[in-house]
Amino acid sequence: MSEAPESVLVLRFSAVGDVVLTAPALEALRRAWPQTRIVYAVKERLAHLVRFNPNVDEVVTIGPSQGPISFARRLRALRPGAVLDLHNKMRSKALRLFLPGVRKVVWHKRDFRDTLPVKLAIRPYRASMLFADRYHAAVEELVGRTVPRGELRYFLGPEDLAVAREALRLAGIDPERPLVGLSPGAKWETKRWPVERFAGLARRAIAEGFQVAVQGSAAEAALGKEIAARAPGTADLCGKLDLRGLGGFVARCVAFVANDSGPMHMARALGVPTLAFFGSTDPAMFDFEGHSALFAGVECSPCSFFGRRRCPRGHFRCMLDLDEERAWRALLPLLHAGPRAALHA
Ligand code: SF4
Missing domain, CATH: 3.40.50.2000 (Glycogen Phosphorylase B;)
Structure with a gap:
């Protein structure tokens, strides 16, 4: 079991569906570490998707004009205790480099064993695991134990x-x-x-x-x-x-x-x-x-x-x-x- 850090920085910048689908993982993370501050980094135009989620304490946005280095500096200034990378693409991989010494857990959208036969056109794609379960597995890896699953829920804003x-x-x-x-x-x-x-x-x-x-x-x-x-x-x-x-x-x-x-x-x-x-x-x-x-x-x-x-x-x-x-x-x-x-x- 890992010790709860003061804050966790969750990275998921896009797209609409992928951001919505992180809700169960956020709920699981909150339940596992109720005192930990959850900070969510997302594209500015999608921030509304997580802004009213009670399992998110702060939303940090990147706009189209913000460069990756200045954004990385902003993230580093937050001094996250851990990073949960639910994005795992170029942008988040680069940002992770700017957070040395911070514990990082990275989710994997698909198993290599699932993707290789599709890339080689040997057989059609078969998802071996629910998308939400992959996010959940990353949460469990971060907290170091099994935790109850969260629900897929979307939280509307007041307007x-x-x-x-x-x-x-x-x-x-x-x-x-x-x-x-x-x-x-x-x-x-x-x-x-x-x-x-x-x-x-x-x-x-x-x-x-x-x-x-x-x-x-x-x-x-x-x-x-x-x-x-x-x-x-x-x-x-x-x-x-x-x-x-x-x-x-x-x-x-x-x-x-x-x-x-x-x-x-x-x-x-x-x-x-x-x-x-x-x-x-x-x-x-x-x-x-x-x-x-x-x-x-x-x-x-x-x-x-x-x-x-x-x-x-x-x-x-x-x-x-x-x-x-x-x-x-x-x-x-x-x-x-x-x-x-x-x-x-
Ligand atoms: S029919 Fe659909 S699944 Fe089959 S090759 Fe065409 S696009 Fe792909």
């Missing part, structure tokens, strides 16, 4: 629901009627279920008496436009929600439909029943108890760790084999399931 309410009001959404959220985007093309199928789900949900709103970044505006055009009555919020509004919007939904993306993890963390589509990536990385993950299981999938620009085989069957009818059958029970847990506003 988030109001910000979303206003965006939804402007989009014509009735606050009294149930709302289904759609998130058709994803960074990589092979993580995207076809947009016309999202529109098909929107039409069906509207026919059942639900309101539907589609969410995405400004760069994903075309997806929102297309769904709104194919499913009249759908509110298009693409490009209109910052992280405050995104959390508030997702929390307001009775169900959420998304690709393997940050908003999908946020929805699970908010206890909103979620339908997720997986094609070139592996759903076995995450826990979908109370939710639903669709995966066609074609022989080539999952072919990558985080998605690709295009299907290397050209047929894209991992997503195209997931038809709208199957998705609707998976979504129907979620529409009436009710929230999985109390929301953390």
